[in-house]
Amino acid sequence: MTDTTRPLSPSERILASRRKFLVTAGLAAPAALAAPAIVRAQAPIRWRLQTYAGPSLGEYVVKPQIDAFNAAANGEMEIELYYADQLVPTSELFRALQNGTLDAIQSDEATMAAPVDIAVFGGYFPFATRFSPDVGAMFMYYGLDEIWKEAYADVENVTYLSTGSWDPLHVFTVDKPIRSLADLNGLRVFGVPTAGRFLSRYGLIPVTVPWDDVEVALRTGDLDGVLWSGFTEMYAMGWADICKYALSNSITGAWFGSYYVNTPSWDRVPPHLQQLYRTTIDQSHHYRTIWYWGGEARLRVHGEKMEQTALPAAEWNQVIEDGKSFWDEVAAESPRAARVVDIFKQYASDMEAAGYPYR
Numbered sequence: 215m216t217d218t219t220r221p222l223s224p225s226e227r228i229l230a231s232r233r234k235f236l237v238t239a240g241l242a243a244p245a246a247l248a249a250p251a252i253v254r255a256q257a258p259i260r261w262r263l264q265t266y267a268g269p270s271l272g273e274y275v276v277k278p279q280i281d282a283f284n285a286a287a288n289g290e291m292e293i294e295l296y297y298a299d300q301l302v303p304t305s306e307l308f309r310a311l312q313n314g315t316l317d318a319i320q321s322d323e324a325t326m327a328a329p330v331d332i333a334v335f336g337g338y339f340p341f342a343t344r345f346s347p348d349v350g351a352m353f354m355y356y357g358l359d360e361i362w363k364e365a366y367a368d369v370e371n372v373t374y375l376s377t378g379s380w381d382p383l384h385v386f387t388v389d390k391p392i393r394s395l396a397d398l399n400g401l402r403v404f405g406v407p408t409a410g411r412f413l414s415r416y417g418l419i420p421v422t423v424p425w426d427d428v429e430v431a432l433r434t435g436d437l438d439g440v441l442w443s444g445f446t447e448m449y450a451m452g453w454a455d456i457c458k459y460a461l462s463n464s465i466t467g468a469w470f471g472s473y474y475v476n477t478p479s480w481d482r483v484p485p486h487l488q489q490l491y492r493t494t495i496d497q498s499h500h501y502r503t504i505w506y507w508g509g510e511a512r513l514r515v516h517g518e519k520m521e522q523t524a525l526p527a528a529e530w531n532q533v534i535e536d537g538k539s540f541w542d543e544v545a546a547e548s549p550r551a552a553r554v555v556d557i558f559k560q561y562a563s564d565m566e567a568a569g570y571p572y573r
Contacts, residue, residue, distance in 0.1 A: 223518055259291040259483060261317035264307060266325055266471075268298045268425045270451045274505060275380070275471075276320050279498035283491060291487050293318070298425040305422075308474075312371045317479040322471050324407045330365040331548040336470050337406040338383040339544075341537040342558050343467040344565070344573070346503050349379035356557045362472070365550060373477045375492065378499030380469035381444035381506040383409055385418075386457040388432055388439055391523050395533070404428050405441030409465055412540050413441065432456045441465075446509040449517060460520040463530055468506075 265276045272295070280295045302310040307326040310316045319326070323336025335342070343349055353359040358377070366374035385392060385403065392398060399417030403410070410420030418441070423431055431437040433456060440453060444464075448454040473495050480488070514522070525533070545555035565572045 258287075258289055259487070261291070261293045261479060262296060262301065262315075263293050263318040263320065264296040264298075264301050264310070264316050265319070266298055266304055266307070266321040266425075268451065271447055272297045274450065275502055276498065278501065279494045282497065283494045286490055286494070287487060291483065304425065308372070311474060311476050312369075314371070314476050314478065316476065318473065318475045320471065320473055322406070322469065327407075328369075330369060331550050332361065332365045332554060334408050334544055334547070334551065335554055336408075336472065338409040338466050338469055339558075340409060340412045340465050340540055341534065342470075343379070346379040346381075346468040346507050348561070348565075349377065349468050349470055350499070350503075352557060352561050353377050356561050358554065358557060361550060361553060361557075366474070371477050373475050373480050375473040375475060376495050376499070377470055377472040378495075379503055379506070380471050381446050381510060382467045383441065383465045383469070384444055384463075385413075385461040385465075386440050386443075386448055386453065386520065387459045387461075388435075388437075388457050389459075390438055391459040391521065392461045392525070393523050394525065395529050401438045402436070403439045403441045404431070404437050406469075409441055412537070413465070415536065429453065429456065444506065444510050445513040445517065445520075446506050449509075449513055449519070454517070454519040457520055460522050462514075462522045462524045463533070 263276075263280065265272050267275050277295060280293050284292050298304055302315060304321070304326055307316070307319050307321055308328050311319050321336075323330060323333035325337055327333065328336065343352075353362075362374050362377060366372055383406075385398070385401075387401065387403075390397065390401065392401075395416050398413060400419065401417075402419045402421045404421055404423055407420065410418065414420060420441070421431075421437060423437070428437065428440065428442075429452065432440070432453065439457060439459075440448075443451075445454075445460065448457065448460070483491070524530075541555050541558065545552040
């Protein structure tokens with residue numbers, strides 16, 4: 215019999231190899247983590263967690279962690295996972311967490327409009343990072359973790375746990391290539407709020423729609439593109455099949471994504487399961503850093519979809535300069551925001567002084 219199996223395209227081979235990494239990283243084989251079964255009279259603790267991500271993306275950025283936790287919890291606790299907008303709209307994630315509709319969420323502050331004065335820094339803050347390890351380094355060594363905890367200590371019923379890095383940010387368009395700043399003028403794009411706010415100074419129009427409606431809006435022309443991700447997510451979500459062009463200039467190097475829990479729900483969890491949950495979050499941060507870092511590079515070089523364009527050097531240098539004034543604009547919004555911007559500036563200065571391989 216003749217084998218009629220269709221050969222995989224370059225991007226399909228890359229995505230397949232990265233699914234395999236889920237197993238080698240120990241995040242896609244939760245059964246291996248399970249302890250021997252123990253009969254328990256007490257009913258398990260049950261949580262509901264909703265992520266900002268739709269199913270095709272959530273498969274990578276959160277599902278492996280939840281599967282691993284549920285297996286290792288050995289019947290003492292079970293987390294039900296919901297994807298973008300499945301229980302509540304993404305814009306209502308924070309409120310649902312506060313009132314106990316959800317026990318936990320994974321998102322960034324800006325996308326879900328968290329009522330804290332650091333919300334502007336969640337997601338993509340222009341030029342705050344160049345590489346994905348920058349996020350963890352600033353939270354671990356430069357004080358961002360303390361500032362985030364301080365900000366959420368003022369919010370009732372919400373406990374902040376951890377922040378990690380996701381992918382870099384690019385502009386992707388359906389049929390309008392971006393070869394100059396003038397080409398941004400009038401483009402209607404789906405994206406994260408802060409980056410959209412920054413690029414609106416060049417005429418870009420941020421548009422908010424439910425995650426599940428993005429693909430249809432791109433196909434119907436209601437959206438001209440997306441400002442929401444890097445190459446990894448464009449391929450994983452299928453948006454690279456619709457968008458013909460990718461602007462290679464990256465507005466920032468990594469997304470700030472965080473985990474939060476409902477405080478009363480968290481307090482009812484025994485310490486050993488709290489630690490298990492924190493440990494699987496750390497596993498997830500590790501996996502995502504590698505999944506995005508390696509995937510971005512390979513898909514940019516070997517991915518067969520989307521023509522890459524670039525801004526002229528003089529215009530791109532102007533965008534970088536405008537980013538500095540944007541930092542100062544945001545720093546003036548609150549003393550805590552000023553402290554975050556000061557950390558960004560100090561970190562950037564240190565990395566430049568350290569030189570290769572940091573900058």
